[in-house]
Amino acid sequence: xxxxxxxxxxxxxxxxxxxxxxxxxxxxADGPLVVVLHGFPEFWYSWRHQIPTLSEAGFRVVAPDLRxxxxxxxxxxxxxxxxxxxxxxxxxxVGERGAERAFLAGHDWGAAxxxxxxxxxxxxxxxxxxxxxxxxxxxxxxxxxxSRQLLRSWYIxxxxxxxxxxxxxxxxxxxxxxxxxxxxxxxxxxxxxxxxRYRESWSQxxxxxxxxxxxxxxxxxxxxxxxxxxxxxxxxxxxIWGERDRALxxxxxxxxxxxxPGLTRVVRIPEASHWxxxxxxxxVSELLIDHFKA
Numbered sequence: 001x002x003x004x005x006x007x008x009x010x011x012x013x014x015x016x017x018x019x020x021x022x023x024x025x026x027x028x029a030d031g032p033l034v035v036v037l038h039g040f041p042e043f044w045y046s047w048r049h050q051i052p053t054l055s056e057a058g059f060r061v062v063a064p065d066l067r068x069x070x071x072x073x074x075x076x077x078x079x080x081x082x083x084x085x086x087x088x089x090x091x092x093x094v095g096e097r098g099a100e101r102a103f104l105a106g107h108d109w110g111a112a113x114x115x116x117x118x119x120x121x122x123x124x125x126x127x128x129x130x131x132x133x134x135x136x137x138x139x140x141x142x143x144x145x146x147s148r149q150l151l152r153s154w155y156i157x158x159x160x161x162x163x164x165x166x167x168x169x170x171x172x173x174x175x176x177x178x179x180x181x182x183x184x185x186x187x188x189x190x191x192x193x194x195x196x197r198y199r200e201s202w203s204q205x206x207x208x209x210x211x212x213x214x215x216x217x218x219x220x221x222x223x224x225x226x227x228x229x230x231x232x233x234x235x236x237x238x239x240i241w242g243e244r245d246r247a248l249x250x251x252x253x254x255x256x257x258x259x260x261p262g263l264t265r266v267v268r269i270p271e272a273s274h275w276x277x278x279x280x281x282x283x284v285s286e287l288l289i290d291h292f293k294a
Contacts, residue, residue, distance in 0.1 A: 001282055002052035016092040022071035023064040027055030033099040034059040039108020041177045043070035043201045049281030057289045068210025070201040081213040083223035087116040091124045103292040105129035109214055116223045119231045128237040132245055132274050135255035136223040137230050149249050159215040166208050189278040233260045238291040242272030
């Protein structure tokens with residue numbers, strides 16, 4: 001499998017309606033556009049295994065740093081990280097890169113944003129791929145009633161506190177963030193060099209506050225379609241789920257067909273953790289290519 005060092009990686013900034021996003025791009029300039037969205041606490045580098053493989057398959061891959069992360073702009077205030085605004089960034093990014101529609105893949109928070117893009121801006125999504133994040137209706141329902149998932153999601157409520165989470169996240173050389181990589185993922189999935197790159201991104205001024213604002217905004221302004229509710233997603237949708245996810249129960253993987261009539265497949269990978277694209281990079285790349293080329 002090709003590595004980042006084996007391909008031409010183009011770096012740039014997209015000046016969008018609200019923010020300036022940093023991104024990397026690879027693959028033929030005239031290839032079909034694939035946009036891959038990272039989650040917490042990563043940045044574009046989350047897709048380091050898939051970018052070369054997708055680009056070699058003929059796709060033009062754009063991997064942005066979501067607003068608030070790494071080298072992208074970091075607007076002040078929790079409201080700047082409402083799901084509708086995050087989704088608007090991706091809709092605008094597709095247009096800024098010269099396309100009307102894109103194949104869209106997301107992991108963790110990137111998947112949460114991708115769900116909302118598909119609901120609010122379906123005209124911008126050719127096909128959708130979701131990694132280890134439930135449809136918003138299923139997640140919000142699990143957080144609003146007594147459930148095992150409610151206990152698993154303790155950190156979401158901890159992150160609602162003022163200032164203390166910022167201190168806890170950075171303490172002990174970013175121990176809380178490193179722990180989830182080093183103890184949850186398959187051994188070797190994250191190398192010491194990888195962790196150095198993550199430390200650099202977390203150390204960007206304002207990054208920690210912005211990353212936590214995602215969690216704060218989602219409880220104050222839950223994800224929805226325009227006017228509230230959840231618009232059915234018609235785009236052909238693939239869900240990939242690492243079943244050793246300690247934060248999200250596997251029972252949440254499959255969305256309701258009424259919410260996602262375009263659902264084509266749910267692929268469960270029993271031996272993979274929440275960090276599924278790191279644990280099983282070749283398998284995830286193959287699934288994405290097959291789905292986008294279908």
